[in-house]
Amino acid sequence: MAKILLSNTLAGAKQELKPLVKNTVKMYVCGVTPYDLSHIGHGRCYVSFDLLYRLLKYLGYNVDYCRNLTDIDDKILKKAQEKFDDKLRFAEITEPMIKKFHDDMHKLNNLPPNYEPKATETIDEIIAFVKGLIDAGKAYQANGDVYFSIESFSGYGKLSKHKIEDLKAGSRVDVSDIKRNPLDFALWKSEPDGTFWKSPWGWGRPGWHIECSAMSHKYLGKSFDIHGGGQDLAFPHHENEIAQSEGLFGVPMAQFWVHNGFVRIDKEKMSKSLGNIISLEDIFKKYDPMVLRYYLITHHYKAPIEFSFDDLDSAKKAYSRLCKIFSEHECTEQELSGSPGKYEITEKMLEYLTDDLNTPGMLGVLFENLDDIRNDHAKLCAVKGLLQKVLGLHLVPLKEKEVEMTAEIKALVKEREDARAEKDWAKADAIRDKLEAIGVSVKDAKIK
Numbered sequence: 001m002a003k004i005l006l007s008n009t010l011a012g013a014k015q016e017l018k019p020l021v022k023n024t025v026k027m028y029v030c031g032v033t034p035y036d037l038s039h040i041g042h043g044r045c046y047v048s049f050d051l052l053y054r055l056l057k058y059l060g061y062n063v064d065y066c067r068n069l070t071d072i073d074d075k076i077l078k079k080a081q082e083k084f085d086d087k088l089r090f091a092e093i094t095e096p097m098i099k100k101f102h103d104d105m106h107k108l109n110n111l112p113p114n115y116e117p118k119a120t121e122t123i124d125e126i127i128a129f130v131k132g133l134i135d136a137g138k139a140y141q142a143n144g145d146v147y148f149s150i151e152s153f154s155g156y157g158k159l160s161k162h163k164i165e166d167l168k169a170g171s172r173v174d175v176s177d178i179k180r181n182p183l184d185f186a187l188w189k190s191e192p193d194g195t196f197w198k199s200p201w202g203w204g205r206p207g208w209h210i211e212c213s214a215m216s217h218k219y220l221g222k223s224f225d226i227h228g229g230g231q232d233l234a235f236p237h238h239e240n241e242i243a244q245s246e247g248l249f250g251v252p253m254a255q256f257w258v259h260n261g262f263v264r265i266d267k268e269k270m271s272k273s274l275g276n277i278i279s280l281e282d283i284f285k286k287y288d289p290m291v292l293r294y295y296l297i298t299h300h301y302k303a304p305i306e307f308s309f310d311d312l313d314s315a316k317k318a319y320s321r322l323c324k325i326f327s328e329h330e331c332t333e334q335e336l337s338g339s340p341g342k343y344e345i346t347e348k349m350l351e352y353l354t355d356d357l358n359t360p361g362m363l364g365v366l367f368e369n370l371d372d373i374r375n376d377h378a379k380l381c382a383v384k385g386l387l388q389k390v391l392g393l394h395l396v397p398l399k400e401k402e403v404e405m406t407a408e409i410k411a412l413v414k415e416r417e418d419a420r421a422e423k424d425w426a427k428a429d430a431i432r433d434k435l436e437a438i439g440v441s442v443k444d445a446k447i448k
Contacts, residue, residue, distance in 0.1 A: 002059050004354045006052075006226070007302055009234060009257040010159055014356055017256065019225050024062040026224035027053065028216040028254070030233055031116070033070040034097035035079045037279040038104050040292075040307060041263045041270050045230045047293055047392075048260040048301040048357070050110040052228075054390050055353055066115040066219045068212060069098060072196075072205055073119075088195060091120075104280045107289035109392045115219045119211040123197050126206045126214040129248065130187045130199075138247040142178040144190030144202040148209075150183045153243040159257055160235035185209060185240055209240035216253075217245065227254035232269075234259055261304045270307075278307070287312060288398050294319040297359045297391055316398070325374050326384045326395040335378065336385030345369050346382050353390065409440060420444070 004017040019025050029049045032042060046067075056063045071094040077087040084092065105112075119126070130146055133139035138152045150156055150164060157163055167183055186207035188199060196205040206214075216224065222245070229238065238257060245253040262269045265276045283292055295315035299305050340346040345365060352361035366383065373380045387393050416431040432442045 001061065002350065002354050004055075004059070005356050006256055006258055007356050008255075009259050010254075012161075015256070017225065019061070020223060020255065023060070024064065025056050025226065026064045026220045027056075027066070027226040027228065028212075028220055028224060029065070029067045029113075029227075030212060030229035030237070031068045031070060032097075032101055033073050033075060034094045034101060035073070035076045036097065037281050038101050039270060039277045039279050040283065041230065042101075043104070043108060043280050043283075043292060044263050044296050044301075044305065045228075045260050046105060046110050047108055047296045049228050049258075050108075050392060051297065051301070051357060051359070051390070052226075052258075053111060053113075054392055055357070058386075058390050059354075063114070064220060064224075065113040066117070066216065067113040068215045069094075069116060069118045070208065070211060071098070071118045071120050072211075073208060100281070104284075107284060108280075108293050109290070109394065111392075117215045117219065119206065119215070122211070122215050122218060123206070125218050126210055127188075127197075127199050129210060129214045129217070129244070130206075132248050133187065133244065136248060138244075139187055140180065141201050144204060145178065145186055146188035146201055147179055147184040148187055148240070148244060148247070150181050150185075150243070153247045155246065156243050157239065159239050159242055162235060162239070185236070187244070209237055210244060212237070213241050213244040213248075213253075216241075217249075222249040222253075223251050224254055226256045226258055228258045228260075231259045231261055260301045261299075263305045263307050265307050267306065283312075287316065290394050290396075291316045291319055291398070294322075294393060297393075298363060300360055301357050319393075320398055322387075322393070323395050323397045325370065326380065326387070327397050328374070329377055329380050329384070331381035331384055335381035336388065338378075338382045338385065340382065340386060343379050343382055345373065345379065346386055349383070349386060359391070409435070413440075416442075 001023070005014045006017055007013070008015045017025070027049070029046070032038060049067075053063055053065050072090065076090050076093055080090040080093050081087045083089075130139065133148065134141065134146065137149075139146055139148050157167070164183065187210045188201055188204050189207060190202055190204040193203050195203055197203065216227070227238065227241075234257070242253050264270065265278070268276060270276055270278070280289075280292075283289075291312065295312050296305070298315060298318075340350050348365050349362045352358040352365065355361075366387075373383055384395060388395060412431055412435055416428050416435070419425075419428040419431065435442055
C-alpha cells in the first residue's frame with residue numbers, strides 16, 4: 001500500500017501513518033453539537049475528513065470511521081430552556097438539527113461514517129468510564145458533580161503544548177470552591193432528582209469531554225489510529241480527552257491527532273459571538289454544494305481559509321470548466337477504477353494526496369495537464385475516477401439556480417427597463433449589478 005504522511009499535532013510534524021492493525025485504520029472525528037444549523041466551518045471539517053476516509057479506502061485500507069453526535073450539552077439545554085421553558089425538551093432541538101446536518105452532509109457528498117453514536121445513547125458507558133476514573137484516583141465527587149483531577153495526569157498539555165502553571169496563571173476558568181484545582185473539568189453534572197439520568201452520584205448528565213472518550217472507546221477501543229477535528233478543539237476538548245482516556249487505560253489514545261484549519265471572514269474566525277456565521281443552508285440557496293466542496297478542496301486542509309463570495313464565484317468557474325471537460329466522455333466503471341499507477345498524471349496526483357492531503361498540489365497537476373488528458377479517453381477516465389472516488393466531486397454540469405420572481409425583483413426589472421428606455425445607463429448598470437447579486441442574470445435586447 002502507498003505510504004501516507006499526515007500532520008500530527010501531537011508530534012508537531014508530518015509522520016508516516018502505520019496502522020496499529022495491519023491494513024485497517026481506525027478513525028474518530030468529533031461531530032456536531034446539534035443546537036443550530038451547520039455552517040461553513042462544519043462543512044470544511046467534514047469534507048476534510050471525508051477526503052481522508054475516501055483516500056484510505058481508495059488505497060485498499062479497511063477503515064472504521066466513527067463520528068459522534070454531541071446531543072446533550074449546555075448550549076442545547078440553554079436553547080431548549082429559551083424556546084420551551086423546559087430544558088428536558090432538548091430532543092426537540094437536537095433531532096431536527098441532526099436531520100438537517102445529515103441532509104447537508106449528503107449534499108456535500110460526504111460518505112456516512114461506519115458509526116455515528118449519540119451521547120444520549122451512550123450514557124451507561126459514560127457512567128462506567130467516570131466510575132473507572134474515580135476508582136483509579138483520577139477523579140473525585142463534589143456535591144453530586146464529578147471532576148477530573150488535572151494534577152493526576154502528568155502528561156496534561158502535551159497535545160496543545162500548554163503548561164499547567166501557565167494555564168493557572170492566565171486561567172479564565174470559573175473558580176469554584178468545590179474544585180480542588182480551578183482547571184479541573186466536569187465529568188458529570190448534577191441535576192434535580194428525577195431529571196436526565198440516574199448515576200452512582202445522583203441524577204445528572206455527562207460533561208462534554210467525557211462523551212467523546214466513552215464513545216471512541218466503545219467503537220474503536222482503548223487505542224486507535226487517528227483522532228480528528230477542527231483546530232479549535234485541540235484545547236481544551238482533545239487535551240481533556242487524552243487526560244481521561246490515557247488516565248484510565250494507561251495507553252496512548254490515538255497515534256495521530258489531525259486538525260483542520262479555521263474558516264475566517266474579514267480575518268476573524270467565524271463565531272456566533274461575532275455574528276459572522278454563514279450556514280451551509282444559506283450557501284446552498286445560491287451555489288451547488290459541489291461548488292462549495294470544490295472550493296474547500298482547493299485549500300490545504302490545515303491552512304486557514306479567508307472566505308469570500310468572490311473566491312467562491314471563481315471556484316464555481318473553475319469547477320464548471322472541469323464538469324464540461326469530464327462530462328464530454330462517458331466512462332465505464334472499469335475505466336474509472338483503473339490502476340492509478342498506469343498513467344504518470346494519476347500517479348503524480350496521488351503523490352500529492354498521500355503527502356498530507358495536498359489537494360492544491362494535486363489540482364495544480366490536473367490543470368497543467370488538462371489539454372493533454374482531454375484528448376486521451378482512457379487517461380481522462382482514470383483521472384475522472386480519481387476525482388470522483390477520492391475528491392468526491394460529481395463532475396456533473398451545473399444547473400443554474402432558479403430564482404423566484406418576487407414582487408421586489410419584478411419591480412427592479414421594470415425600473416431597469418425604464419432606465420434603459422431613458423438611456424440612463426449608469427442607473428441601469430447599477431440595477432443590473434443589484435439583480436445579479438441576488439442571482440438574477442440579465443440579458444438585454446438592443447435598444448432601437
